[in-house]
Amino acid sequence: MSTLLALARLRAMRDGVAQRITTVRHCHVSERPMVFIPLKLAGEAAAPLGAMVGTDPDHPRLLVVPQPRNRDLRFAFAGELAEVLLPYIESFQKATETVEKKVGEPYERCLDAPQIVVPNRPAVAFTGLLGRSTRFRRVDGPYPVHPSVPLLGRWLTYFTDRASQPGSSLLLAATDVLGAHWATGQSGLEDANLAALVGWIDPPPGMSGPRAAEEAEDPLLWPPAGPATDPGFDNEVLGPAIRAYEDAPTARAVERVAQALRSQLEPTWRLTWRAVELLRALPEGSRVRDRWDADRGSFTRFVERIAEGGPPQARRDGAVGAAARLAGLERARAGYDVQRAYDDPLVMAEYRLTGEAFAGVVTGAEPEHFEGEGRSRKLRPLITVRTQDPVRLAPGAVLGSPDRRGHGAEVVGLAGGEITLKIVKGMGRGKTPAPGAVPQPGERVCYTSLTDDFQTSAALPDPEQTPWTHGGPPEEYAPSDDDAQEEWE
Template sequence: MSLLTSLAKLRALRTERAQPIATVRHCHVSARPMVFIPLKLAGEAAAPLAAMLGDDREAPRLLVVTQPRNRDLRFAFAAELAGLLLPYIEGFAAESETVERKNADPYERALDAPQLVLPNRAGAGFTALLGRSTRFRSADGPYAVPEGVPMLGRWLTYLAERAAFPGSSLALCATEELGRHWASGQSALEDANLASISAWITGGDPDDAEDPLIWPPAGPATDPGFDAEVLAPAIESGSPERVTEALRTQLEPTWRLVWQALDLLRDLEPGASVAQRWEHDRGSFSGMAQGVAEGSPPQARRDGAVAAAAKLSRMERAQASYDVQRAYDDPLVMAEYRLSGEAFAGEVVSADPEHSEGEGRSRKLRPLVVVKTDDQVRLAPGSTLGTPQRRGQGAELVEARDGLITIKITKGMGRGRTPTPGAVPEPGERVCYSALADDFQGAAALPEAEATPWTHGGPPRQYLPDDDDAREEWS
């Protein structure tokens, strides 16, 4: 936990209200999100019990498995879920735009993309299990399932993976996004309780939030007291209506809290980089939709060595980029780096925009800027710097002494012999420079999957569907 976040938590504890730790919103909030609140059967890893979902807060749809250990009822639930989710997801692939790329062929990108909103990280984990339990099924053969169930599994798997991808907004976890923008006066474990963190932000009573009779758990696990005293007798009674109404009482409060969380996030202005990350999300969604349309096989149960390394590399690069973008978008996030000495802010006291290095044809324009700062700078001379005020501009730290920082601008000044107007900070201007840089990072050099060495399992086997896929257990 960072110093400023710790301070915000202490202040929240004193004032009994959550404190903002962001000045802008760092995620995209769709105009038409799909809220999905799943519940699972206690003691089972992936046996669905119920779900409440919909893109209209006034018209939630409740799906229930009245006897969760009945295979036919489980797949009837999955089929009904597919009937609601697939039209929503696939509808976004209908309209697209052509995107031109430098040194690459143009491609089609959806104008918008679906957004699945889950109450918490555990809900995303259960969504991944539900996807794994259904994407290998077949609509024909000895263990046939209703049409649409295998496709549902593929999309649930994809969205669950995007929920873990840094900076992606295709699948949001409400507790994580609230915790990223506000600091409560409780532990990180308690912040995973949607009712509790919402109470800190909105001024509700956190004690009420911990009462399962007032605010039931946000899933996917249900309260043990509810399981023993309400759910088990309802299932044993054999009355579907009784089971359905019992589960409705557990889901409706969370439904209201998730939409409230979306309202809180919408009230924040989006950061400057949010739109760019959503473009990447739309590109990712378009690639998945195209693969599905072309008949690509479902995602593997386990990634091969090369695929796993490539995925890890993408996620590491995305995390590094996301950290930089958040800091550049948000002065409150950048303040964390100023405290650690990785960034500094101050006033320009002098500038030499005509300064250059070299002679003749090797002469290069290298303006010098001196910044007066009160920040403790812990960067070594020669460190590469960037600035939120002039994104894309590069600089180098020349000297740091007695609160005066001399920097040399190395790129982002234009192509002429003199810098373009406004490219070099002027005396009196307030600036911020940081060692954080969102420069392009190339993909890791990895072998082709067919060349996977024996030390890493050798080339992965080609996926061929068989009856064993259909017999896979849910739990």
């Protein structure tokens, strides 16, 4: 836990309400998100029990599996879920734009992309298991399923994969994104309870955050947000309802199970939409749009892959694919951390405390300072900044500034709370700096060693050249009947 986060938690305890730890929102919130709240059978890894899903807070659709151990009913549930999710996903595939590239051919990109919101991180994991359990199903042969089921599985797997990408907003867990913007007076483990977290952030009138969080611990008032259910509910309500269906699988028995599940899902449904409203009320960070553009590009590429008849995602990556995925995640994490700091003074304050950034007032400037002679003579303006921050940057360190995109500087020297910087980038191509390129005396500036410059991908061999130490070249993946035999549990 960082120093500022610890301070925010202490203030939350003192004031009885969660404290903002960001000044802007660092995720995209769609105008029409799809909220998906799944429940699973206790003791099973991926046996769906039911779900509440929809894009309208006032008109959710309830999906029920009256006997989760029945394979046919489970796949019927998957088919019903596909009826809701697939048209929603397809609605974003129709409108596209042409994107021009500096190098290479222009390409088409969807104007918008779908966004799925689930209540918590376990729901993300369950979504992945559900996708893995359905994307290999066959539409013919033994145990055939509706053609929409394997397509649903591929999309659920895709969204789950994107959820692991730092900065992606295609699949959001409400507890994660709320916790990234507010600090409560409870532990991180307790923040995983959506009802308690929302209680701290937005307590009911006349109630403090701690009191609202305490009330959220009562499963009768606020059932677990899933996918696991409350043991008391399982034993006293759900179990008898499922046994009644087994004894007499009638419409009345199905409705009994549906009513039981509705009582567990509706409170979480309201909380998840409240989380969406709380996030939407925050101003969006300036670089959120860039990350959403990347999401739209990824979505478009997957649409094209499906349209071209590509196979479903393999069960596991090969050695080269796994290394490439890990390298991509590391670059995305580094870039996301930098972008958050550049967008948000409160996030940047963490780096100012550690000496990786500083803020201060410009006390002197030499905008027409040059280095070198003859043809090697270059414009290198100098500025002096006075700061009270603990700076731990050595001379020669390359810095960026959140106030000026594309601006770069280099540390020349530090003495007595004053730092001399040499501007090396972002001045224009003339013999004099472009207007506003060099900070003027009296101007407040911020510089940091964090930079969001483009990073090239790691050099990896082709999969066919995988060394024997990593298993050798992998066999070409092709879906088979063995894939369809994968168990749900």
